[in-house]
Amino acid sequence: MFEFNDIDALILSSLSYFDVLDFKEPLSVTDFAHELLVSPKYMDQQRTDLYTLKTLEFLQQFAFERYQSLMITDVFNDNKQSGLVMQKIEDDDHVYLCFRGSEMLDEEYQRCGWEDWEDNLDIFLSVTAQQLLALKRFQMEDYHGKRIYLLGHSKGGNLALSLSLLCSKQQLDQIEGVYAFNAPGINPDMLAAYKQRADDLDYLAKLHLIENENDVVSAFFMHLKEPEIIASCYDDRNLQQLCHAHQVYAYKLDQHGFVSAKQKSRMPKLMEAAINNVFMKQSKEKRAAFINDCLSYLRTN
Helix, strand or coil: CCCCCCHHHHHHHHCCCCCCCCCCCCHHHEEEEHHHHHHHHHHHCCCCHHHHHHHHHHHHCCCCHHHHHEEEEEEEEECCCCCCEEEEEECCCEEEEEECCCCCCCCCCCCCCCHHHHHHHCCCCCHHHHHEEEEEEHHHHCCCEEEEEEECCHHHHHHHHHHHCCCCHHHHHHHHEEEECCCEEEEEEHHHHHHHHHHHHHHHCCCEEEEECCHHHHHEECCCCCCCCCEECCCCHHHHHHHHCCCCCHHHHCCCCCCCCCCCCCHHHHHHHHHCCCCCCCHHHHHHHHHHHHHHHHCCC
């Protein structure tokens, strides 16, 4: 019997960054990973930036035969419009909804290349278009009584968290767990609107917030609960190291799983103070003016 764990959640979240090409019928995670990691023809159609290549190198270490019973049964790829990408993976008893995080500037696969980043900026102000679209897709599905896991890294983790807040009580009862890796927290306005659920101990028990000790992105906004802090493979001394520390491959692992760290390092703490104690304390009008200036700049190409 397949026993799902934290590392499985990280692996499935990592795989969500890669397109399932010509998807027409259910495909096992094992076969998808084999195609991705072994087939040169398949890799030719994926992105080849440094972070993608290092993610592939990270995935090479795992035995994907473990996932033969997990089937990719649906792929929603709205990259050319909203930027939302999610994979639906199932076994006999569970559904795993895997949300892709933000991608690099991508003029080939997206309308202007900035869809994810426009949506990221909207998180500072309200519920975003991707969060609402993820909720709509979630409400449309029939999961046939199966238990549900919501998974994602970075923006994907934020989508998983926000969906768990926005969904109905009946849908929440179907959710077994929510895994968010290096994910931004929840906008204070949204947190206030859903305070009753955010304070519910049964709800909080479903959440698994897992953060790299040197990750700055997860310092944005409010944590729903205290995260598990993991030792980093990268330092925090310059921007390049901080960018690597945010990625799925930057968690330190040993034969038992994640290697714990005592606390977040200096740069995430500085970012948390700047965002949560300074920027988010401004009036909504001031925040909106700044965000709209940023959005205008992105839309000029």
